[in-house]
Amino acid sequence: xxxxxWQGTNKVGVETVPDPKIINPRDAIVKITSTAICGSDLxxxxxxxxxxxxxxxxxxxxxxEVVDRGSAVKNVEIGDRVVVxxxxxxxxxxxxxxxxxxxxDNSNPNAWMAEKLMGHSPSGLFGYSQLTGGxxxxxAEYARVPFADVGLFKIPPELPDEQVLFFTDIFPTGYxxxxxxxxxPGDTVAIxxxxxxxxxxxxxAFLLGAERVIAIDRVPERLAMAKAGKAEVLNYEEVEVxxxxxxxxxxxxxxxxxxxxxxxxxxxxxxxxxDKVKQxxxxxTDRPHVLRQAIVACRKxxxxxxxxxxxxxxxxxxxxxxxxKGLTMKTGQTHVHKYLPKLxxxxxxxxxxxxxxxxxxxxxxxxxxxxxxxxxxxxxxIKVVLKPGQAAE
Amino acid sequence: MNQSIKVQKTVTINxxxxxxxxxxxxFENLPQFTKHLKSVKVYNDHRSHWITSGVVDRSIxxxxxxxxxxxxxxxxxxxxxxxxxxxxxxxEFRPTPNDRGTxxxxxxxxxxxxxxxxxxIAKLFxxxxxxxxxxxxxxxxMLMEAGEIATTEGQPHxxx
Numbered sequence: 001x002x003x004x005x006w007q008g009t010n011k012v013g014v015e016t017v018p019d020p021k022i023i024n025p026r027d028a029i030v031k032i033t034s035t036a037i038c039g040s041d042l043x044x045x046x047x048x049x050x051x052x053x054x055x056x057x058x059x060x061x062x063x064x065e066v067v068d069r070g071s072a073v074k075n076v077e078i079g080d081r082v083v084v085x086x087x088x089x090x091x092x093x094x095x096x097x098x099x100x101x102x103x104x105d106n107s108n109p110n111a112w113m114a115e116k117l118m119g120h121s122p123s124g125l126f127g128y129s130q131l132t133g134g135x136x137x138x139x140a141e142y143a144r145v146p147f148a149d150v151g152l153f154k155i156p157p158e159l160p161d162e163q164v165l166f167f168t169d170i171f172p173t174g175y176x177x178x179x180x181x182x183x184x185p186g187d188t189v190a191i192x193x194x195x196x197x198x199x200x201x202x203x204x205a206f207l208l209g210a211e212r213v214i215a216i217d218r219v220p221e222r223l224a225m226a227k228a229g230k231a232e233v234l235n236y237e238e239v240e241v242x243x244x245x246x247x248x249x250x251x252x253x254x255x256x257x258x259x260x261x262x263x264x265x266x267x268x269x270x271x272x273x274x275d276k277v278k279q280x281x282x283x284x285t286d287r288p289h290v291l292r293q294a295i296v297a298c299r300k301x302x303x304x305x306x307x308x309x310x311x312x313x314x315x316x317x318x319x320x321x322x323x324x325k326g327l328t329m330k331t332g333q334t335h336v337h338k339y340l341p342k343l344x345x346x347x348x349x350x351x352x353x354x355x356x357x358x359x360x361x362x363x364x365x366x367x368x369x370x371x372x373x374x375x376x377x378x379x380x381x382i383k384v385v386l387k388p389g390q391a392a393e
Numbered sequence: 394m395n396q397s398i399k400v401q402k403t404v405t406i407n408x409x410x411x412x413x414x415x416x417x418x419x420f421e422n423l424p425q426f427t428k429h430l431k432s433v434k435v436y437n438d439h440r441s442h443w444i445t446s447g448v449v450d451r452s453i454x455x456x457x458x459x460x461x462x463x464x465x466x467x468x469x470x471x472x473x474x475x476x477x478x479x480x481x482x483x484x485e486f487r488p489t490p491n492d493r494g495t496x497x498x499x500x501x502x503x504x505x506x507x508x509x510x511x512x513x514i515a516k517l518f519x520x521x522x523x524x525x526x527x528x529x530x531x532x533x534x535m536l537m538e539a540g541e542i543a544t545t546e547g548q549p550h551x552x553x
Contacts, residue, residue: 005551015551023548024541055551072540090539094407094493106535109543112528124543136548144548147539 002388003057003140004367009047012058014365020136020144025072028148030084034161035062035139035364037384038086038169039195040309042375044129051113051130060086060126061168062138063161066152073149082152084145085336086169088124088135091150102333107147108133117311122333131311139367141388153340156348162355163347165385166200171354172339174200174260177307178208180330181256188212188249190297191231192290193260194222196357196383197307201258202229203352214248216241221380225357245297253299261290262308295322306331357383363390398503398515400522404530407494408537410486414465416537417484420457426532426542428525429517440473451513453478478514479504499530 005015020029038061044052063083066076076082088107089096095103104123108114113131114121124146127137136143145151155164174197181189189205191198194217205213206229215226216234223233234244245254291306295318298304304327322329346352359382362370366386373381406413416422420433420441431446439459445452455476461469471481483500501522505511535542 001549003549003551007551013551017549017551020549021547023544023546026539026541053553055553057549057551088543090535090543092407092538092540093534094405097407106539107543109545111531112524133543134545136545136550140549146543 001141002364003136004059004364004386005054006044006052006056006058007054010045012045012368012371014367015055017055017057017140020142022068022070023144024146025070026147026149027070028066028073028076028145028152029068030062030064030082030138030143030145030152031067032062032064032138032141032143032388033081034064034165035059035386035388036165036168036170037061037139037367037370037374037386039197040128042371043309045371045375049129049131051134053130053134056127056129056134057136057140058127059137059139059143060128061165061170062126062140062143063155063165063168064143066148067142069148075149076152076154080152081155081157083155083164083167083340084126084138084143085151085153085167085172085340086126086128087333087336088126088133088146089150089337090147096150096337099335099338100332101335101337103335110134125333139364139386141364150337153337153344155344159347160355162358162385163353164344166196166354166357167336167340167343169334169336170196170357170383171200171204171343172336173197173307173334174202175204175207175339175343176332176334177201177258177260177305178204178210180305181205181208181210181258181303183208183210183256185209186211187255188214189256189258190214190216190245190254190294191258191260192216192294193262193308194219194226194233195260198222198258198260199225199229199357199382200354201260201307202226202231205258206230207346207351214245214254219377221359222382225382228356241293242297249299253297254302255299256303256305257294257298258305259291259294259308262306262310292316292318295325295327298325298327300325302327304329307334309333358385360384362386364388397505398522399501400526401498401500402523402526402530403496403498404527404534405489405493405496406534406537410465410488410495413486413495413497413533413537414468416533418462418468420470426536427529441470445517451509453510453513453517455480477505477510497530497533499526501526 003017066080087102089101089104090106093105107124108121111121124133189210213231215231218237364386370384424430431444434442444454456473457470467485469483485498487496505514
């Protein structure tokens with residue numbers, strides 16, 4: 001099959017690799033009809049993760065059709081149309097049973113790496129480095145899905161791929177970020193980062209009853225998309241964000257703040273973890289700035305929600321502000337499995353059409369070009385959907 | 394010089410002690426989730442024969458007896474006198490008070506003579522022995538909680 005492989009820093013290629021096959025009884029094989037590039041893929045692309053290996057198949061936002069299943073998978077049939085959560089979860093451990101799917105104990109074969117860095121390992125992830133299991137990803141024609149009996153979500157035939165593809169990651173990620181804010185009637189939510197997750201956080205905050213959403217970015221087309229989602233927008237290159245937020249909220253500050261940027265310092269490794277992280281942090285000096293700014297801007301007693309990915313260490317955390325203002329922080333990789341039934345209902349009721357975020361449809365073969373325009377925000381690129389099997393132009 | 398290794402590790406498994414005990418009590422199940430055991434043959438209710446998957450071409454074998462067996466609670470075993478390796482092990486199952494399953498504690502000891510076999514044992518178990526035991530217990534947990542052991546071996550990969 002064709003698959004998008006990581007070949008080194010800033011280099012991906014569409015390679016011909018063997019088709020995946022069933023390895024464990026709970027596996028299924030999905031023939032992929034749509035697959036997306038996530039902002040977090042860019043940090044692998046950028047070479048920030050030392051546990052990437054050349055030839056690793058990328059991609060964790062994919063859907064398609066079941067074409068094979070292991071002996072223990074009874075609840076999906078060959079031919080079923082499914083989306084695949086980016087988190088791999090067993091369904092049987094303490095965490096899965098408490099709806100904390102992204103904290104699954106049993107899906108990361110390389111848990112020891114994560115334990116070295118974080119004390120405990122989160123769940124395995126598709127196409128996201130050895131640290132999270134080394135699973136082959138879904139920017140490909142086919143993918144093997146472990147624990148398919150709990151890891152596939154069937155989609156009604158009337159909904160096109162574009163409306164359900166983002167159930168895999170960015171819609172539930174934005175939604176969980178907003179839910180973590182415990183939004184009360186009348187609340188104002190401020191969101192840093194108007195990439196795809198930020199866009200879904202904006203719309204989710206309104207779905208959950210926010211009165212106002214203030215979105216912060218600098219890229220004009222992203223701010224325009226936020227505005228279309230009824231957010232008020234701030235361009236951080238034009239205004240001092242902290243002051244502006246205070247002015248806009250009568251001096252109180254937003255009731256909750258969302259960091260949808262993250263630091264993405266994937267600087268963990270088998271050796272020299274700390275140095276790698278320090279190196280990555282130096283490269284990303286402006287990124288923890290968002291978290292600091294959000295904490296200082298948040299109203300007293302408010303909530304800081306962090307869907308943005310952090311993997312290493314953060315310098316100069318304003319712990320004094322955080323403590324003295326009595327803030328609460330909620331974060332984590334997304335418990336995708338938990339949210340899918342609810343999000344499907346929103347879409348079926350027409351309360352949101354997740355396709356709004358798509359700016360580009362391209363054949364899988366054009367993945368290298370897609371990574372470039374997404375990384376450099378060329379051609380107004382916000383979200384790329386890749387279509388396997390579609391002829392290159 | 395004799396080489397002695399003793400390691401202990403604890404893991405909580407979201408299953409009843411009975412189920413975990415039953416799996417472990419049949420030592421022939423152990424190679425499914427332990428890295429260094431190639432096979433175990435159970436001779437009778439107390440004696441079994443263990444074969445390690447060695448480093449290089451050398452595998453090490455021994456006979457072990459169950460020396461203490463408390464149903465659903467604890468199994469203790471030790472090598473039979475006169476073998477190349479002196480090894481003993483303990484696995485203990487305690488139900489958690491808060492409905493989280495079972496706390497499983499394993500203790501392994503290896504005492505091997507000087508020379509080639511001792512060196513092999515040291516190579517097998519001597520490097521980060523707690524990590525090895527912890528990984529074995531994690532795989533046991535996967536098998537019991539998820540019904541299989543998560544793996545990527547055999548999946549497709551691009552040019553390395």
